[in-house]
Amino acid sequence: MSTVFIALQANEDTRPIVEAITADNPQARINEAPAMVKIDAEGRLTVRRASIEERIGRDFDLQELHINLISLSGNIDETDDELTLSWHA
Amino acid sequence: MHIDLRTVSIKPLRHTFDHVARRIGGDKPASRYQEGTFDLQATDNFHYRPTWDPQHDIFDASRSAIRMADWYAFKDPRQFYYGAYTLARAKQQDTAESNFDFVESRGLAADLPVELRDTVLKLLVPLRHVAWGANMNNAAICAYGYGTAFTQPCIYQSMDQLGIAQYLTRVGLLLGDVEVLDDAKAAWMSDDAWQGLRRYVEDSFVVKDPFELYVAQNVALDGLLYPLVFEAIVDDVLAAKGGTAVAMLTQFMTDWYGETKKWVDATVKTAAAESAANKAQLEKWIAHWRDRAAVALLPVARIALAGGADAALEDVVQQFNTRLAKAGVAL
Numbered sequence: 001m002s003t004v005f006i007a008l009q010a011n012e013d014t015r016p017i018v019e020a021i022t023a024d025n026p027q028a029r030i031n032e033a034p035a036m037v038k039i040d041a042e043g044r045l046t047v048r049r050a051s052i053e054e055r056i057g058r059d060f061d062l063q064e065l066h067i068n069l070i071s072l073s074g075n076i077d078e079t080d081d082e083l084t085l086s087w088h089a
Numbered sequence: 090m091h092i093d094l095r096t097v098s099i100k101p102l103r104h105t106f107d108h109v110a111r112r113i114g115g116d117k118p119a120s121r122y123q124e125g126t127f128d129l130q131a132t133d134n135f136h137y138r139p140t141w142d143p144q145h146d147i148f149d150a151s152r153s154a155i156r157m158a159d160w161y162a163f164k165d166p167r168q169f170y171y172g173a174y175t176l177a178r179a180k181q182q183d184t185a186e187s188n189f190d191f192v193e194s195r196g197l198a199a200d201l202p203v204e205l206r207d208t209v210l211k212l213l214v215p216l217r218h219v220a221w222g223a224n225m226n227n228a229a230i231c232a233y234g235y236g237t238a239f240t241q242p243c244i245y246q247s248m249d250q251l252g253i254a255q256y257l258t259r260v261g262l263l264l265g266d267v268e269v270l271d272d273a274k275a276a277w278m279s280d281d282a283w284q285g286l287r288r289y290v291e292d293s294f295v296v297k298d299p300f301e302l303y304v305a306q307n308v309a310l311d312g313l314l315y316p317l318v319f320e321a322i323v324d325d326v327l328a329a330k331g332g333t334a335v336a337m338l339t340q341f342m343t344d345w346y347g348e349t350k351k352w353v354d355a356t357v358k359t360a361a362a363e364s365a366a367n368k369a370q371l372e373k374w375i376a377h378w379r380d381r382a383a384v385a386l387l388p389v390a391r392i393a394l395a396g397g398a399d400a401a402l403e404d405v406v407q408q409f410n411t412r413l414a415k416a417g418v419a420l
Contacts, residue, residue, distance in 0.1 A: 012121050033098055057166030
């Protein structure tokens with residue numbers, strides 16, 4: 001299987017997002033670069049709104065992700081609740 | 090000339106402070122909330138006890154009957170430290186300002202039915218004295234409570250209540266004139282409808298135990314007052330009678346209550362889960378102050394609801410009990 005990734009700026013806004021991704025995707029590898037967090041995962045990677053909300057104690061719109069998004073790879077499957085990266089074979 | 094661009098990654102020597110690392114385990118990056126909260130309470134080197142209270146140290150956990158092995162077990166789900174708090178409120182203030190502008194510029198206040206306008210003035214403007222009491226109480230909890238995780242959000246709460254008092258004043262000034270403030274003060278001081286609530290507020294000023302004061306103010310009084318006045322009365326009843334403009338002016342209070350109750354619930358839950366003794370103490374306090382608050386709020390609810398006040402209040406108390414049951418306190 002091939003790898004997908006999402007790269008986010010490393011700051012106070014993305015810390016709970018990275019935590020949520022780590023918790024939801026056991027296969028994910030976190031690479032912390034200066035000012036950037038790149039998360040690689042084999043096959044697929046899911047960002048769940050509910051897990052982020054749990055960590056920040058307020059409502060979260062998944063679109064807020066884009067403010068701190070640097071880059072990503074994979075086909076995107078997006079709903080209000082989840083953003084999933086994977087390669088459609 | 091030839092220039093090579095090369096990336097050098099610099100590994101930080103450490104990710105956070107030792108005392109934070111000891112709490113979150115390992116050398117992990119900590120959130121600003123964690124760094125701005127953990128172990129900030131001064132604990133050592135107090136040689137003298139305060140002359141005004143020689144039974145206690147200056148900062149003393151034993152001022153409260155609630156016992157915690159670790160006062161940093163409390164966690165604010167909003168993760169407010171100074172930066173996050175001020176940013177959140179600045180945003181809300183922008184919204185509130187544009188709501189006031191909207192109502193003012195379109196003359197919506199003048200379009201309110203006269204009877205409705207009078208009800209709003211009679212109900213909302215005296216509440217600024219209640220908000221001032223809440224401001225005092227939260228400052229007191231912050232002063233006499235123990236542990237930054239517990240006290241820090243209280244000073245934010247205190248500032249919020251001051252803001253609410255100011256918004257209520259502005260609602261009064263928008264719908265009426267300066268004399269509405271004097272009328273409201275006179276009602277607060279001598280009108281029968283307000284004396285129960287005034288007594289409640291004044292009695293809370295002399296509660297010595299900071300956690301009991303927290304229960305009396307943030308759990309019981311706010312827990313009944315806000316859903317009753319700003320949700321049941323303003324958003325439902327008054328809006329249906331043509332008072333949507335009023336709901337716009339009090340949007341901050343509705344949003345604020347929705348947000349702060351998460352923190353109140355988390356605080357109660359943590360304290361109750363600590364020990365059976367804490368739980369029993371909380372049950373006793375909450376039941377006591379809830380019943381007092383309900384009695385005090387009934388005549389206030391009658392100002393706007395007349396005959397429907399009992400049913401509305403009963404509803405609110407019911408919701409309150411369900412909410413607290415979720416936080417682990419059976420009433």
